[in-house]
Amino acid sequence: MKTKLALLASAISLTVSAAAMAESKELNIYNWSDYIDPQDVVKFEEATGIKVNYDVYDSNEVLESKIMAGNTGYDLVVPTGSFLERQIQAGIYAEIDKSKLKNYGNLDKELLAKVARHDPNNAHSVPYAWGTIGLGYNIAQLKERLGDMPVDSYDLLFDPKMAAKLKDCGVAVLDSPAEMMAIALNYLGLDPNSEDKKDLDKAEALLKATRDNIRYFHSSQYIGDLANGEICLAVGYNGDIMQSVSRADEAGQGVEVAYAIPKEGTLVWFDSMAIPADAPHKDAAYKFIDFVLSPEVAAGISNYVYYAVPNKAAEPLIIDEVINDPGIYPTEAVKAKLFPQQAHTAKFDRLLNRAWSNVKTGR
Amino acid sequence: MTQSTGTAVLERLWQMSRLGNVNWGRLMVIAVPYFWLALFFFIPFLVVFKISLSESAIAVPPYTDLLDLDLEEAYLNIKINLGNYLFLWEDSFYLDAYLSSIKIAAISTVLTLIVAFPIAWLIARSEGNTRTILLALVVLPFWTSFLLRVYAWMALLKKSGPINDILMAVGLIDQPLQMLQTDFAVYIGIVYTYLPFMVLPLYTALEKLDMTLVEAAADLGYRPIQSFFAVIVPMALPGIVAGCLLVFIPVVGEYVIPSLLGGSDTLMIGRVLWDEFSINRDWPMASAVAIVMLVILVVPITLVRNSSKQEDAA
Numbered sequence: 001m002k003t004k005l006a007l008l009a010s011a012i013s014l015t016v017s018a019a020a021m022a023e024s025k026e027l028n029i030y031n032w033s034d035y036i037d038p039q040d041v042v043k044f045e046e047a048t049g050i051k052v053n054y055d056v057y058d059s060n061e062v063l064e065s066k067i068m069a070g071n072t073g074y075d076l077v078v079p080t081g082s083f084l085e086r087q088i089q090a091g092i093y094a095e096i097d098k099s100k101l102k103n104y105g106n107l108d109k110e111l112l113a114k115v116a117r118h119d120p121n122n123a124h125s126v127p128y129a130w131g132t133i134g135l136g137y138n139i140a141q142l143k144e145r146l147g148d149m150p151v152d153s154y155d156l157l158f159d160p161k162m163a164a165k166l167k168d169c170g171v172a173v174l175d176s177p178a179e180m181m182a183i184a185l186n187y188l189g190l191d192p193n194s195e196d197k198k199d200l201d202k203a204e205a206l207l208k209a210t211r212d213n214i215r216y217f218h219s220s221q222y223i224g225d226l227a228n229g230e231i232c233l234a235v236g237y238n239g240d241i242m243q244s245v246s247r248a249d250e251a252g253q254g255v256e257v258a259y260a261i262p263k264e265g266t267l268v269w270f271d272s273m274a275i276p277a278d279a280p281h282k283d284a285a286y287k288f289i290d291f292v293l294s295p296e297v298a299a300g301i302s303n304y305v306y307y308a309v310p311n312k313a314a315e316p317l318i319i320d321e322v323i324n325d326p327g328i329y330p331t332e333a334v335k336a337k338l339f340p341q342q343a344h345t346a347k348f349d350r351l352l353n354r355a356w357s358n359v360k361t362g363r
Numbered sequence: 364m365t366q367s368t369g370t371a372v373l374e375r376l377w378q379m380s381r382l383g384n385v386n387w388g389r390l391m392v393i394a395v396p397y398f399w400l401a402l403f404f405f406i407p408f409l410v411v412f413k414i415s416l417s418e419s420a421i422a423v424p425p426y427t428d429l430l431d432l433d434l435e436e437a438y439l440n441i442k443i444n445l446g447n448y449l450f451l452w453e454d455s456f457y458l459d460a461y462l463s464s465i466k467i468a469a470i471s472t473v474l475t476l477i478v479a480f481p482i483a484w485l486i487a488r489s490e491g492n493t494r495t496i497l498l499a500l501v502v503l504p505f506w507t508s509f510l511l512r513v514y515a516w517m518a519l520l521k522k523s524g525p526i527n528d529i530l531m532a533v534g535l536i537d538q539p540l541q542m543l544q545t546d547f548a549v550y551i552g553i554v555y556t557y558l559p560f561m562v563l564p565l566y567t568a569l570e571k572l573d574m575t576l577v578e579a580a581a582d583l584g585y586r587p588i589q590s591f592f593a594v595i596v597p598m599a600l601p602g603i604v605a606g607c608l609l610v611f612i613p614v615v616g617e618y619v620i621p622s623l624l625g626g627s628d629t630l631m632i633g634r635v636l637w638d639e640f641s642i643n644r645d646w647p648m649a650s651a652v653a654i655v656m657l658v659i660l661v662v663p664i665t666l667v668r669n670s671s672k673q674e675d676a677a
Contacts, residue, residue, distance in 0.1 A: 064641070064644065065640065065641055068423055068424060068644070069424055070423040070424060086421060086644075089421050090421045090423060090425070091422070170522075175627075177642060214627070215544055215626075216626060217627040228523060229523065230521055346421070346644075349644070350643055350645070353638065353642050353643050354454075354456065357456065357638065358456075360627040360628065361627065361628045363456070363459070
């Protein structure tokens with residue numbers, strides 16, 4: 001009986017591997033919304049003859065709830081650092097065979113080393129884009145309330161006296177417990193990835209002291225609100241705030257938005273491509289990763305979405321407006337102060353999320 | 364032996380059905396809703412209940428198995444974790460969230476009732492075409508996506524929105540009001556969205572109302588307000604109860620409206636559920652929160668049902 005089963009199993013695995021050897025004609029990608037020039041997907045389809053089914057999500061939580069349930073049918077997903085870290089621990093992703101990626105050498109070694117803090121030896125992922133969390137603000141409204149004071153500091157949020165001046169025009173903060181707590185810890189001069197309950201209590205107290213000045217906690221609503229003047233300060237993702245800058249510009253209502261990386265240092269995040277272990281079209285996923293790593297496509301992504309790409313070879317092809325913007329490609333001095341947010345243990349996550357709920361609900 | 368017994372039973376059933384003692388058609392009709400309830404309510408409930416007894420884990424799916432079958436050793440380990448329920452009880456955060464949800468649901472149910480009653484009354488008292496048109500107007504908003512309608516409220520209530528513009532233009536206020544991200548916006552959203560669920564059962568009850576009774580009350584010296592509470596309300600009670608349940612129950616678990624229109628301090632169990640599920644990544648805890656919410660809702664509903672049954676009997 002056992003041998004029969006074993007025979008059957010090997011027969012099945014043979015058929016499966018034979019099927020995998022055959023060229024896939026399909027590719028299921030699950031990526032962030034507005035994260036690629038749609039023309040590039042068409043180009044990939046034309047070059048390879050592979051039909052791409054391109055789905056999008058707008059939060060890591062949505063991606064994670066799907067991917068943790070298993071059998072999604074996706075061949076390529078793009079989670080952010082700490083999420084990637086935990087998902088790798090859960091054994092969701094296949095190892096990346098770098099020999100299949102002829103453009104792998106284009107990647108920035110220094111940034112690869114930073115991503116390796118989430119994904120040891122970069123074994124399971126290939127970085128797609130990176131950015132920072134910082135301050136998006138309404139230039140005129142801040143000037144009116146703060147005068148000529150420089151705005152590149154988290155004092156605007158964490159100093160209750162300062163934040164109170166902005167309360168009436170609206171302050172928004174990301175609804176992202178781990179990222180916001182890391183920023184608060186760093187502002188206090190503590191280790192942003194500390195798992196010490198005492199440190200957490202200090203960060204909670206810091207946020208609570210300024211809670212009254214915060215209008216809402218949300219991870220995407222500020223994009224539109226900054227652009228039409230509903231709020232004047234947002235702690236948000238640089239690319240989203242850039243989007244807000246251009247939306248405000250297009251609307252022509254006289255609202256001017258800008259982005260600043262706070263001088264205290266801030267959180268740097270990486271979105272990386274990874275292939276689920278149960279992906280049905282792995283070979284096609286490799287082709288797409290290699291396509292993204294080519295200088296032209298990588299530069300195209302940066303030019304289109306206003307996020308930095310970790311691709312050295314692409315840099316000469318990126319338009320001046322993007323590559324010379326210190327909010328997108330920070331100077332070396334600023335880069336040195338950036339820190340990643342690492343995955344926490346489940347136990348600490350619970351403490352952290354409770355602290356965050358307390359801050360949000362003002363309990 | 365067994366076979367013959369079986370045949371005998373079948374024969375008996377056949378005879379009964381011919382005599383009309385077993386109504387097959389009736390049985391089938393009753394079976395359909397039971398099957399439906401089992402498939403779409405009871406089985407999902409069991410799945411959620413099962414998950415609530417496990418522990419979260421870094422795995423796919425992200426929780427432990429209750430049953431651990433070891434074929435080689437012929438062991439079946441059953442591991443049940445009651446810790447989630449214990450934690451719910453110990454941490455006042457959840458109790459606050461349940462209470463706050465119930466409070467918001469109760470207030471919005473009353474508000475919806477107050478708004479819906481005149482509408483239902485008007486529809487029930489109008490004739491022919493007018494009634495059809497009024498009913499259609501109540502149902503019509505359903506044809507647009509619920510989400511879209513909530514977004515429309517966001518546009519209306521925002522600082523630079525039309526409501527603030529009008530209030531400023533007529534000089535009632537000089538500074539735009541902050542209406543979004545407040546409980547006020549949540550109540551508006553809920554009352555607006557759930558209004559048809561209240562209007563329709565009220566309309567059905569009021570339509571059957573015998574107006575001669577109201578006239579009789581007036582003849583006997585009742586003022587309109589007195590006869591409203593003495594005659595109309597008791598007669599419309601089944602509609603009021605049905606409408607209130609249809610609004611109250613879904614509002615307790617409402618997630619979309621408080622998260623889009625409410626402030627960050629609008630604590631509701633729907634949002635706690637989402638946080639447990641996606642931010643804490645604790646599916647078992649989220650399941651326990653959902654099960655407790657169900658229990659909290661089932662108890663008052665059964666009480667209401669029992670009391671209305673007694674009334675029917677009386």
